[in-house]
Amino acid sequence: MIADVPRSRSHSVRLRWPSEHTYTPAWWVPGAHLQTLWGKLARRPPVVSTRSERWPTPDHDEIEIRRLDRGIHTPVTPRLVILHGLEGTIRSHYLRGTLRQAEMRGWPADVLIFRGCNGEVNRVRRMYHSGETGDLELVVRRLIENEPTRPLVLVGFSLGGNVLLKWLGERVDVMPSQVVAAAAVSVPFDLERGARHIESGLSRLYTWHFLRTLKAKARRKLDRFPGLFDVAALDRSRTLYDFDDAVTAPIHGFRDAHDYYTQSSSLQYLRRVPVPTLLLSSFDDPFLPPDVLERVASEASDNQHLVCEFHDRGGHVGFVAGKSPVSARYFAEERVLSFLAAQVVARSAAA
Numbered sequence: 001m002i003a004d005v006p007r008s009r010s011h012s013v014r015l016r017w018p019s020e021h022t023y024t025p026a027w028w029v030p031g032a033h034l035q036t037l038w039g040k041l042a043r044r045p046p047v048v049s050t051r052s053e054r055w056p057t058p059d060h061d062e063i064e065i066r067r068l069d070r071g072i073h074t075p076v077t078p079r080l081v082i083l084h085g086l087e088g089t090i091r092s093h094y095l096r097g098t099l100r101q102a103e104m105r106g107w108p109a110d111v112l113i114f115r116g117c118n119g120e121v122n123r124v125r126r127m128y129h130s131g132e133t134g135d136l137e138l139v140v141r142r143l144i145e146n147e148p149t150r151p152l153v154l155v156g157f158s159l160g161g162n163v164l165l166k167w168l169g170e171r172v173d174v175m176p177s178q179v180v181a182a183a184a185v186s187v188p189f190d191l192e193r194g195a196r197h198i199e200s201g202l203s204r205l206y207t208w209h210f211l212r213t214l215k216a217k218a219r220r221k222l223d224r225f226p227g228l229f230d231v232a233a234l235d236r237s238r239t240l241y242d243f244d245d246a247v248t249a250p251i252h253g254f255r256d257a258h259d260y261y262t263q264s265s266s267l268q269y270l271r272r273v274p275v276p277t278l279l280l281s282s283f284d285d286p287f288l289p290p291d292v293l294e295r296v297a298s299e300a301s302d303n304q305h306l307v308c309e310f311h312d313r314g315g316h317v318g319f320v321a322g323k324s325p326v327s328a329r330y331f332a333e334e335r336v337l338s339f340l341a342a343q344v345v346a347r348s349a350a351a
Contacts, residue, residue: 023311023313023314023319023321023331023335024321025313025314025319025320025321026320026321026322026323026328028324028325029318029320031315032282032284032285032286032313032314032315032316032318033202033205033286033315034315035282035284035313035314035315035316035318035319035320036206036285036286036315036316036317036318038318038320039093039094039317039318039320039330040093042325043093043328043330045091045093045096045097046096046097046099046100047096048068048096048099048100048103049068049070050066050067050068050090050099050111051066051067051069052064052065052066052067053065053067055138055139055142057134057135057138058138059124059126060123060124061115061122061123061124061126062122062123063112063113063114063115063135063138063139064113064118065110065111065112065113065139066090066110066111066113067108067109067110067111068099068102068103068108068109068110069108070103070108073108076151076344076348077106077107077108077150077151078107078150078151078152078153078180078340078341078344079107079108079109079110079143079147079150079151079152079153080098080102080107080108080109080110080153080154080155080340081109081110081111081112081136081139081140081143081152081153081154081155082095082098082099082109082110082111082112082154082155082156082157082160083111083112083114083136083154083155083156083157083160083161083163083164084111084112084113084114084117084157084158084159084160085157085158085159085160085161085186085317086130086158086159086210087117087210087213087214088114088117088157088158088159088160089113089117089118089119090111090113090118092157094157094185094317094330094332094333095111095157097330097333098155098333098336098337099111100333101333101334101336101337102337105337105341110139110143112135112136112139114128114132114135114160115127115128115135116128116217116221121217121220121221121224125221125225125228125251126251126252127217127221127248127251127252129244129248129252129260129264130159130162130163130188130191130264130265131162131163131166131260131263131264131265132163132252133163133166133167133170136163136164136167137167137171140152140154140176140179141176144176144178148178149178150178151178151180151344151347151348152176152178152179152180153179153180153181153182153183153340153343153344154179154181154182154183155182155183155184155185155336155340156182156183156184156185156187157184157185157186157317158185158186158187158188158287158316158317159188161184161185161186161187161266162184162187162188162189162191162264162265162266163266164182164184165182165184165187165189165266165269165270165273165277166264166266166269168182168269168272168273168274168275168277169266169268169269169270169271169272169273170269170272171274172272172273172274175274175275179275180275180276180340180343180344180347181275181276181277181278181339181340181343181344181347182273182275182276182277182278182340183277183278183279183280183336183339183340184266184277184278184279184280185280185281185317185332185336186280186281186282186285186287186288186316186317186332187266187279187281188265188287188288189265189266189267189270189288189292189293189295189296190261190265190267190288190292190295191260191261191264191265192241192257192258192261192262192265193288193289193292194287194288194289194292195239195240195241195244195257195261196241197286197287197288197289198239198240198286198287199239199240199241202286203286203287206286206287207239207240210240211237211238211239211240211243214243214247215234215237215243218234218243218247219231219234222234228250228251229246229247229250229251230246230250233245233246233247234246234247241257242257244257244260244261245257248260267292267295267296267299270296270299270300270303270306271299271302271303272303273303273305273306274305275305276305276307276343276346277305277306277307278307278309278335278336278339278340279296279300279306279307279308279309279310280309280310280311280319280332280335280336281293281296281309281310281311281314282310282311282312282313282314282315282316282318282319283310283311283312283313284312284313284314284315285314285315285316286315286316287316288316293308293310296308296310297310307339309335314331314332317332318332319331319332319335
């Protein structure tokens with residue numbers, strides 16, 4: 001006989017949502033690390049067909065957009081924009097799960113693949129990073145130009161959530177009216193605290209995983225642009241902080257990793273977010289010290305647009321639920337789409 005599994009409490013700055021939004025962790029995926037790794041190692045993500053488009057950028061590069069077109073094409077049906085996490089690809093399980101949720105609702109959707117995350121070395125010196133919002137701005141503006149009457153909703157996961165929140169804060173005075181709502185899942189709100197936190201204990205496994213692909217990409221970039229950064233510093237990198245100090249910062253005009261993290265962390269932009277936005281995280285996220293979420297809640301309390309849903313458990317972009325592996329459900333993807341849908345309905349009713 002299996003004991004009842006306690007529900008994970010939702011710590012909310014404003015209790016706007018009924019109890020059915022409380023997350024019940026899957027008993028068969030115990031612990032933060034298993035919640036974090038389940039999607040990559042054990043989940044069988046849904047197959048969702050997308051097509052690829054390449055859009056030129058002002059700096060003579062290009063970005064790849066993966067498009068889900070099988071939505072209901074009416075002016076009141078929203079289009080969903082999705083941003084992936086560090087070293088994510090179109091194969092990332094949470095992207096495919098979110099695309100399926102959009103497909104089930106009849107929403108068209110677009111995934112912005114960050115530069116260098118499509119298996120190719122991009123053309124110019126710069127890469128992608130946690131504070132780069134120019135490509136998101138380009139995508140939003142182009143989508144609005146193509147469909148000026150369609151509502152737009154956005155979701156970002158992990159690094160993509162940081163990019164999204166920073167962009168929202170930057171655009172507070174010039175936010176297009178078509179942007180209705182947003183959601184950000186497992187965001188590393190304080191980049192330096194997160195980078196330091198992931199260096200300890202079992203979290204070092206994630207550091208090793210990310211550095212393996214990041215360093216390989218950096219070397220390919222150096223082949224194309226000799227002298228772009230100090231290769232010896234890259235070789236010495238053993239942590240994400242080291243990598244950002246050796247590569248990310250000098251490539252993108254920051255003094256060092258500390259300067260990069262300081263300027264790019266989304267925490268400082270939360271009070272300026274101008275549209276209804278769900279912040280969904282867990283206190284056991286192995287990528288972030290739990291006290292950072294307390295700071296986030298404090299910042300969010302001064303912004304009526306922010307809804308914090310912070311759960312005791314869920315890991316990093318995990319939130320696995322369901323009675324057994326054969327009936328697994330992924331709470332974050334479902335919750336994000338239900339939140340965004342509610343905001344679209346609310347906007348339409350108020351119009």
